[in-house]
Amino acid sequence: MAKVRAAITAVHGHLPEYVLTNQELEQMVDTSDEWISTRTGIKERRILKGEGLASSDMGAEAVKGLLEKRGIDPAEVDMVLCATATPDMKFPATANLISHKAGIKNAFSYDMNAACSGFLYALVTAAYHVESGRYKKVVLVGSDKMSSIVDYTDRQTCVLFGDAACAVLLEPTLEETGVMDHKFGAEGSGWVHLHMKAGGSLKPPSYETIDAGEHFIYQEGQQVFKFAVTKMAEMSLDVMSNNNLSADDVQWVVPHQANMRIIEATGRRMNISPEKVMVTIHKYGNTTNATIPLCLWDYEDKLNKGDNIILTAFGGGFTWGAIWLKWAY
Numbered sequence: 001m002a003k004v005r006a007a008i009t010a011v012h013g014h015l016p017e018y019v020l021t022n023q024e025l026e027q028m029v030d031t032s033d034e035w036i037s038t039r040t041g042i043k044e045r046r047i048l049k050g051e052g053l054a055s056s057d058m059g060a061e062a063v064k065g066l067l068e069k070r071g072i073d074p075a076e077v078d079m080v081l082c083a084t085a086t087p088d089m090k091f092p093a094t095a096n097l098i099s100h101k102a103g104i105k106n107a108f109s110y111d112m113n114a115a116c117s118g119f120l121y122a123l124v125t126a127a128y129h130v131e132s133g134r135y136k137k138v139v140l141v142g143s144d145k146m147s148s149i150v151d152y153t154d155r156q157t158c159v160l161f162g163d164a165a166c167a168v169l170l171e172p173t174l175e176e177t178g179v180m181d182h183k184f185g186a187e188g189s190g191w192v193h194l195h196m197k198a199g200g201s202l203k204p205p206s207y208e209t210i211d212a213g214e215h216f217i218y219q220e221g222q223q224v225f226k227f228a229v230t231k232m233a234e235m236s237l238d239v240m241s242n243n244n245l246s247a248d249d250v251q252w253v254v255p256h257q258a259n260m261r262i263i264e265a266t267g268r269r270m271n272i273s274p275e276k277v278m279v280t281i282h283k284y285g286n287t288t289n290a291t292i293p294l295c296l297w298d299y300e301d302k303l304n305k306g307d308n309i310i311l312t313a314f315g316g317g318f319t320w321g322a323i324w325l326k327w328a329y
């Protein structure tokens with residue numbers, strides 16, 4: 001009997017309207033369009049403006065658009081998984097709020113957090129639910145309001161991040177498409193290089209933590225950079241060799257969009273030509289859990305059924321991994 005696989009059958013993103021350009025950042029911190037462009041590849045990023053708007057609002061817009069696109073009634077959705085590093089609240093899960101705002105009533109929902117690798121970890125988790133045969137329509141949304149944890153006086157981090165959400169629908173298929181294989185890893189000692197110091201159970205919020213600016217992203221960029229380049233390429237090559245895929249067999253690589261230099265180095269190490277590597281970093285920056293699905297959304301009309309796609313990410317934790325996906329439509 002053919003194996004039940006989990007196929008991505010739709011993708012839809014949501015981008016906040018406000019465009020924060022490098023030129024505007026030049027007015028805010030000691031930086032330049034030239035530095036940001038050459039060191040990161042980013043030209044602009046979106047920022048969610050407006051009182052009372054959070055990751056769930058962007059996530060719900062992405063999910064509503066996704067269901068409309070496929071003509072699916074929200075009542076048909078079985079499960080909603082949200083990958084986020086910036087949940088609306090510590091609890092309840094942002095996925096619960098997204099379900100509520102998108103009118104999804106018959107699903108169970110929860111969040112996953114693996115920083116920038118979260119979407120890939122959650123994609124495999126969602127796929128296992130579909131492969132079990134029990135769940136027919138699973139929505140996975142990556143949503144991050146990174147502007148809520150960025151210090152706009154810190155030039156080292158404020159130029160990097162943007163806000164966005166993007167959702168995919170997973171459905172069972174008996175065809176040889178969908179999530180085919182993956183390889184993941186994590187190294188908890190890496191936490192020192194990339195974290196948010198306060199706001200958790202280690203250091204609950206206090207006047208002192210706020211005065212010390214400890215509710216923002218803390219990143220030692222160069223340490224993270226070195227790990228990211230090594231791990232994204234290593235995992236991708238492992239997944240390819242485990243499945244006898246050569247560079248020629250791969251139509252697309254979708255790297256997490258953290259830095260153009262990391263994206264290019266990953267492609268080079270994989271021996272994949274640049275035109276097969278998806279890039280959106282110039283217009284959206286690093287949107288954490290939304291970068292990979294946003295690439296799929298941006299390139300959707302260039303994808304063909306059966307395309308071999310390698311998704312790869314690296315993030316805080318440290319966490320990393322790669323997935324071999326066969327495009328289903």
Ligand code: ACO
Pocket residue numbers: 030031032035036039040085115116117155156157159194220221222224225228258259262286288314315316
């Ligand atoms: N504008 C101008 N100068 C700057 C800026 C800026 N925005 N930011 C830093 N600089 C300066 C530094 O102060 C430093 O100056 P100095 O030499 O006088 O001390 C100089 O530029 C070089 O700084 P580096 O940190 O060495 O620059 P680098 O080339 O490493 O680039 C960057 C920094 C962009 C952060 C890079 O290290 C990077 O992309 N790291 C990886 C990020 C990443 O992948 N994160 C993982 C995902 S995030 C997540 O999981 C939430």
